[in-house]
Amino acid sequence: MREDNCCLPDQGELSMHHVVHALNRPGCRVTQCGLTLDDTLEESAWREIGVAFGQFASSQQWWIGDWWAFGQHRYGARSALIDAEDWQGPALQTCMNAAAVSRRIETSRRREVLSFAHHEAVAALAPSDADSLLDWAAAGLAEA
Secondary structure (H helix, E strand, O other): OOOOOOOOOOOOOOOHHHHHHHHOOOOEEEEOOEEEEOOOOOHHHHHHHHHHHHHHHHHHHHHHHHHHHHHHHHHOOOHHHHHOOOOOOOOHHHHHHHHHHHHHOOHHHOOOOOOHHHHHHHOOOOHHHHHHHHHHHHHHHHHO
């Protein structure tokens, strides 16, 4: 954890706990339909909340993809689940697209500094070619 009391890890494991913890503070109220921030919220806390959103958004596609790939492998075709009238999760196409990337790029090959979209762009390539491009993109971010 960083010295500025940021609740998100600098790298490694990100969990819902980290996101919830970043939002669980005086001056911040999260609902299903919005975010209300009080005038007493300090700038550093406001920034931390933004970082939490960014990390969550970047991780969300991986979570959906890994979840869907697991379900397909373990339980077979899953489209009936999503076609159910009471389904409130992600759309079938979202699941299928994310799982395709997750299956092609195993967790050990994923670059935390790059977005899901970076990985998605190279997922159809041979693993060595994809890895070379991911390394190149990650190095470019480190230099920036």
